[in-house]
Amino acid sequence: MTSRTPERIVTDFLDALARGDSAAAMADVAENIVYSNVGLPTIRGKRGVAKIFGAMDSASYAGFDYRMINIATDDTVVLTERIDEIRLGRVRIRFWVCGRFEVVDGAIVVWRDYFDFLDCTKATARGLIGVVVPSAVRALPPRRERVVSAVAEPSSKASTE
Secondary structure: OOOOOHHHHHHHHHHHHHHOOHHHHHOOEEEEEEEEEOOOOOEEOHHHHHHHHHHHHHOOOEEEEEEEEEEEEEOOEEEEEEEEEEEEOOEEEEEEEEEEEEEEOOEEEEEEEEOOHHHHHHHHHHHHHHHHOHHHOOOOOOOOOOOOOOOOOOOOOOOOO
16 A cells, blocks of 8 residues: 555656656556557556566667646546657657546556547657657657645635725
8 A cells, every 4th residue: 555646656657657767667557457548459467568668768769758738536546638758769759648547556557548549640740750850849848846736715704895
């Protein structure tokens, strides 16, 4: 069991993948994880997921990064809206992704990403063009820390003005 919230587990997991530290990322997934990019084959088990991302760790030509747009949590389910970046050599493919994570007993048991294949096709074309014309591919915005703001308590004094 962990004291981290499901939201923190998911963001720590994605951050570890972005750092190229698949070993740290795999510490946050269950042995029986189900990983699905909707429309592509489902991967079952930690070993299969580790194989995919572990290959990126050792390859200087491949990598992953992301920027969170929105995140929402309902008990054990975490929904993310992100911009993901897949790097293959000098090609950077950036596309919108909506992710659904289920966290049970401190580990991710389901990771399901939804994206638009047309958007990915356009992102691939932009990435290929960006090799020749770097300005064609916008950089990912810098990471920013999530700020939790307190909601102001309603005043008990009624305004007389």
